[in-house]
Each structure stands twice: as C-alpha cells, then as structure tokens.
Amino acid sequence: MLPPRFLLLLLLCFLSCRSFTITPTSRLVLNKALSIEKCKPRVLRAAGRGGEEDVDSDVVLTNLKTEEAKLMSLLTSVRSKKLAALRSKPLRIAVVGFGRFGQFIAKSFAKTSTVIAVSRSDYSKVAEEMGVEYYSLKDFDKVIATGVDVVVLSTSILSFSSLLSTLLPPLLSIGGTQPSTTYPLIVDVLSVKSHPRRVMLDSLPPHCDVLCTHPMFGPESGKTSWSNLNFVFEKTRLAGVTYPNPQSTLNDPSSGMDAAFSIDRVERFLSLFEEEGCNMVELSCEEHDKAAANSQFITHLVGRILGRQGLKPTPIDTKGFESVLQLIGSTNSDSFDLFYGLYKYNGNSMDTILKMKQAMEEVEAGLKVMERQDINAPGFGGDAGLLGFQRKSWKKDTPL
Ligand code: NAP
Numbered sequence: 001m002l003p004p005r006f007l008l009l010l011l012l013c014f015l016s017c018r019s020f021t022i023t024p025t026s027r028l029v030l031n032k033a034l035s036i037e038k039c040k041p042r043v044l045r046a047a048g049r050g051g052e053e054d055v056d057s058d059v060v061l062t063n064l065k066t067e068e069a070k071l072m073s074l075l076t077s078v079r080s081k082k083l084a085a086l087r088s089k090p091l092r093i094a095v096v097g098f099g100r101f102g103q104f105i106a107k108s109f110a111k112t113s114t115v116i117a118v119s120r121s122d123y124s125k126v127a128e129e130m131g132v133e134y135y136s137l138k139d140f141d142k143v144i145a146t147g148v149d150v151v152v153l154s155t156s157i158l159s160f161s162s163l164l165s166t167l168l169p170p171l172l173s174i175g176g177t178q179p180s181t182t183y184p185l186i187v188d189v190l191s192v193k194s195h196p197r198r199v200m201l202d203s204l205p206p207h208c209d210v211l212c213t214h215p216m217f218g219p220e221s222g223k224t225s226w227s228n229l230n231f232v233f234e235k236t237r238l239a240g241v242t243y244p245n246p247q248s249t250l251n252d253p254s255s256g257m258d259a260a261f262s263i264d265r266v267e268r269f270l271s272l273f274e275e276e277g278c279n280m281v282e283l284s285c286e287e288h289d290k291a292a293a294n295s296q297f298i299t300h301l302v303g304r305i306l307g308r309q310g311l312k313p314t315p316i317d318t319k320g321f322e323s324v325l326q327l328i329g330s331t332n333s334d335s336f337d338l339f340y341g342l343y344k345y346n347g348n349s350m351d352t353i354l355k356m357k358q359a360m361e362e363v364e365a366g367l368k369v370m371e372r373q374d375i376n377a378p379g380f381g382g383d384a385g386l387l388g389f390q391r392k393s394w395k396k397d398t399p400l
Contacts, residue, residue, distance in 0.1 A: 079275075082271065082275070083112070083275060086112050086268060086271055086272075086275070087112055089268075090112060090113045090114055091109075091112075091113040091114070091149045091150055091265075091268055091269060091272075092113070092114045092116070092146075092147065092148045092149050092150070093109050093113050093114070093115050093116070093148065093149065093150045093151075093152060093269075094115075094116045094117075094118050094135075094143050094148045094150070094151045094152065094184070095109070095115060095116070095117055095118065095152045095154055096118045096119070096137070096140070096151060096152065096153050096154065096155060096163070096167065097118075097119060097153060097154035097155035097156070097163070098117040098118065098119035098121075098123040098126070098127065098134075098154075099119070099121075099154070099155075099156075099335075100218075100219055100334075100335070101154050101189065101218060101219065102117070102119070102152075102154035102155075103117075103123075103126060103130070104218065104219045104222070105152065105154065105189065105215070106130065106132060107130060108226070108272070108276060109152075109272055110130060110131060110132055112272065112275070113272065115130075115132040115133070116132065116133045116134075116135060116143055116146075116148065117130075117132050117133065117134045117135070118134075118135045118136070118137055118139075118140060118143055119134075119136070119137055120136075120137045122136070137163075137166065140166070140167055140170050141169070141170035141173070143170075144170040144171065144173075144174070144184070145170075148184045149184060149185065149265060149268075149269075150184055150185045150186075150187055150265070150269050151167070151184045151185070151186050151187070152187045152188075152189060153186065153187065153188040153189065153190075153196070154189050156335070156337045156338065156341060157190050157191065157192055157195070157196075157337070157338065157340075157341025157342070157344070157345050158337050158340065158341050158344070160188070160190060160195070160196055160199060161199050164199055164200065164203055164204075165203070168203060168204075171183070171184075171204065171205055171208065172205055174205070174207075178207070179207075179257075179258060180207045180209070180239060180240070180257045180258050180261070180262065181258050181261050182207075183205065183207040183208045183209070184208065185208070185209040185210075185211060185262075185265050185266060185269065186200060186204055186208050186209070186210050186211070187210075187211045187212075187213055187269065188200065188211075188212055188213065189213055189214065189215060190214065190341075190345075191214055191292070191296065191338065191341065191342055192289060192292070192341065192342060192345040192346045193212050193214060193232075193234070193285035193286075193288040193289055193292075194285045194286055194288075194289050194345075194346075194347075195345040195346075196212060197210075197212050197234070197236055197285040200212075200236070201236065201237065201242065206240055207240070207257070208237075209237060209238050209239065209262050209265070209266060210236040210237040211233060211234070211235060211236060211266055211269065211270075212233065212234045212236045212285050213231065213232065213233040213234075214231075214232045214233075214288060214292075215229070215230075215231050215232075215273070215278070216229060216230040216231065216232060216296070217229040217230070218330075218334065219333075220329075220330040220333060221330065225276075225277065226273070226276035226277055226278050227276070227277030227278075228277060228278075228279055229277075229278055229279065230278070230279050230281050231273045231278035231279065231280050231281065232281045232282075232283050232288050233270065233280070233281070233282060233283075234282065234283065234284055234285050234288075235266060235282075236285070238259070238262045238263060238266060239257035239258060239259040239261075239262040239263075240257045241259075243284070244284070289346050289347070289348060290348055292342075292346065292348075293346050293348030293349050293351065293352045294348070294352060296342065297342050297343070297346060297348075297349045297352050298352050298356065299327070299331060300331045300334070300339050300342060301352065301353065301356060302327065302331075302356075303327045303328055303330065303331025303332060304331060304332065304339060306324060306327065306328050307328045307331070307332045311324065311325065311328065313325060
C-alpha cells in the first residue's frame with residue numbers, strides 16, 4: 001500500500017490539474033487520506049514509535065537540556081570568578097601538626113593559599129619539597145607575629161589539649177584591646193568533634209573565631225580527588241557568638257568584633273574544600289560524634305580486628321575479599337593514636353564495641369542452632385547425609 005503522505009500528494013496534484021474541482025469521489029479519497037494522516041500519531045504512539053505526545057516531550061526535553069547547558073555555563077563562570085576572588089586575596093594558613101594528615105591537607109591548601117607548616121618534629125625538608133615555609137612548634141610566636149589568617153590544628157586527638165596550651169601564650173599576647181580581625185581563625189580537623197570544641201571554647205581568647213571540622217577522608221581515600229567526599233563542619237564561634245545562638249546577635253558594635261570580616265574569612269576557608277568538590281555537611285559536633293561512632297569508628301574497629309588475623313591475598317581472591325584487604329590496609333595505615341583517640345574521646349565508641357561483641361555472639365549462636373537442627377534431623381538431616389555424620393563425629397584436630 002502507498003504511504004498516506006504520498007497518497008495525499010498525489011491527490012493534491014490531481015486536484016490542482018482539475019482546477020480545484022472537488023468531486024464526491026475525490027472528496028472521499030481526500031477525507032480518507034486526511035484521516036489516515038490524523039490517525040498516524042495514535043497508531044505510532046500505540047506502536048511506541050513516537051507521536052504528538054512524544055514530539056511534545058522531545059521538545060520539552062530539548063528545552064530543558066538547553067536550559068541546563070545555560071545553567072552549567074553560568075555555574076562554571078561563577079566558579080571561576082570565585083576561584084579568582086580566592087586567589088586575589090590568598091589566605092595565610094598555618095598548619096600545626098605536619099604529620100600524615102597535616103601534609104595531606106597542606107598540599108591542597110598550597111594551590112590557592114600561603115601555607116606555613118608548624119610541627120614538633122623537624123619537617124623542614126618535606127615542607128621545602130612542598131614549597132611551604134616551616135617553623136618548629138617552639139617558634140609558634142614567630143608565626144603569629146608574621147600575621148596568619150587561619151591556624152589549622154592537625155595534631156593527634158590525644159595531644160590536642162596539651163598542644164593548645166602550648167599555642168595559647170602567643171595568641172593571648174595579641175592583647176584583648178586589639179580588634180577581632182587581628183586574631184586568627186582557629187580550625188581543628190580532629191576525627192572527634194565534641195572534645196576539641198569544648199577545649200577550644202574553654203581556652204581560646206574570646207576574640208578568636210572557632211571552626212570545628214572533620215574532613216571524612218584521608219590520604220588513602222582522598223588520594224586522587226576530594227570530589228564528593230564529605231566535609232563536616234560547625235561554625236562554632238564567629239565574632240564572639242557561639243553556635244547555636246541566633247546569628248542576629250552578631251553585630252554588637254560595642255564588642256570590638258567584626259562580624260562581616262569573620263563571616264568572609266570563614267567562607268574563604270570553607271571554599272578551599274568546596275573548590276575541591278567536597279560535599280559540605282554543616283552538622284553540630286554532638287551530632288557528628290553520634291553518627292561517627294556508628295560509621296567511622298566501626299570501620300576502624302573492624303579493620304583493626306581483621307588486621308589482627310594476618311589475612312593475605314590468595315590466588316583466588318573474590319571481590320569481597322579484596323575489599324576486606326583494602327579495609328585492613330586503609331585503617332591500619334592510620335596511627336594507633338588516632339584509633340585510640342576515636343575510642344577515648346567519643347563517648348559513643350564503647351557502645352559500638354559492645355554492640356559489635358553482641359552481634360558476633362548472635363551470629364555464632366545462629367550458626368550453632370542451625371548446626372544442632374542439622375545434626376538432629378532424621379538421617380543426619382536435610383542434605384547433610386555423610387556431611388552430617390562427619391560433622392557429628394568430628395572433633396577438634398581430627399582430620400575429616
Ligand atoms: P595522628 O597520629 O592522629 O597525629 C599525628 C600528628 O600529631 C603529627 O603532626 C604529630 O606531630 C602530632 N603530635 C602527636 N603528639 C604530639 C604532641 N605531644 N605534641 C605536638 N604534636 C603532636 O595522625 P594524622 O593522621 O596525621 O592525624 C592528624 C589529625 O587529623 C588527627 O586529629 C586526626 O583525627 C585528624 N584526621 C585524620 C584523618 C586521616 O585519615 N588520617 C582524616 C581526618 C582527620 P609530629 O609529627 O611533629 O610529632
């Protein structure tokens with residue numbers, strides 16, 4: 001059969017040759033052709049090959065895609081302006097504790113900021129290779145004298161309190177009469193949050209802004225990129241106002257605090273992680289610790305327990321076992337101080353250990369119950385057969 005479009009064309013040619021005189025027969029043919037043409041979308045729709053609705057949705061989708069492309073290009077341009085703004089006024093950041101994690105974050109900060117490494121041990125060579133300045137912890141007063149915008153505390157959880165007391169004299173020597181803008185923003189990156197929050201609020205001069213953070217990744221998981229990795233933070237104290245007080249009290253002119261300055265500085269610092277593609281999670285320190293005991297601490301606990309078993313790769317490793325080895329590798333490459341700190345300074349960690357022990361017992365009990373049913377079943381149970389017999393008669397150290 002001729003296609004309807006072709007039929008319609010033929011008909012129109014025919015009519016035009018006949019000086020547009022429409023006979024009843026030609027009207028019939030024309031109507032038929034038009035009705036076929038009208039039906040087409042429905043027929044095709046039924047066959048799932050397009051139609052009016054599909055044409056409409058195609059148009060909608062095309063429009064949405066165009067809109068999306070415009071937004072993407074706007075986002076790219078805002079991002080590059082933001083990056084230019086960051087680079088135009090680079091932050092001076094002192095990273096105190098230039099161990100494994102301190103070096104890891106310093107490398108990224110150095111892309112847009114001036115970094116000063118400060119540590120107890122001598123890291124002058126590492127710092128030089130990274131292109132950053134190095135100061136011994138004993139010379140922290142000199143670092144403060146050079147003027148820094150941010151001090152990032154990347155020391156072990158266990159040494160945090162004592163380290164902060166070492167840093168206090170130079171910070172206190174700035175003097176209470178100085179405007180808040182002379183004091184650096186103090187940031188911690190500890191894997192527990194309530195403990196450093198309490199210590200910092202108790203001891204730091206009131207003019208110091210405080211930001212509690214926990215990058216939920218490290219040198220292993222963030223080796224190639226920080227994209228989509230969680231970064232938890234709490235703006236603990238800004239311009240003298242401690243979270244969770246309402247931000248409306250920020251602008252008290254008599255306090256000598258510069259709220260706009262504090263907000264700008266904290267946002268500039270947070271942008272360093274945003275720009276690396278981190279997933280920024282604003283969360284209270286308390287909520288962080290609850291969640292971390294059931295996620296981070298349990299990961300380290302399982303990794304340490306499995307690590308004790310001396311598991312090694314075999315020629316027939318499954319993907320699951322490869323993940324197990326990976327977990328052992330990543331958790332055991334962190335210091336034991338870190339693991340102990342997670343336990344000691346997070347009140348929820350002991351609960352996680354107890355639940356873990358209980359779960360282990362329940363799983364073992366489940367196996368024993370099934371084994372008993374299996375052995376007591378007629379003919380030594382289900383499909384156990386010979387195996388059931390073997391299991392029943394098997395004793396420790398007896399070869400099967
Ligand atoms: P760590 O063993 O927790 O800490 C090592 C750092 O603490 C070193 O810089 C060390 O300085 C310093 N330190 C230890 N005892 C000290 C003391 N008595 N006085 C002064 N400094 C002392 O290992 P880390 O992996 O580098 O972690 C640093 C911080 O980052 C920790 O608070 C950790 O919770 C946090 N964090 C780590 C990860 C991670 O994946 N590793 C992820 C997120 C957050 P010296 O080397 O100069 O001795």
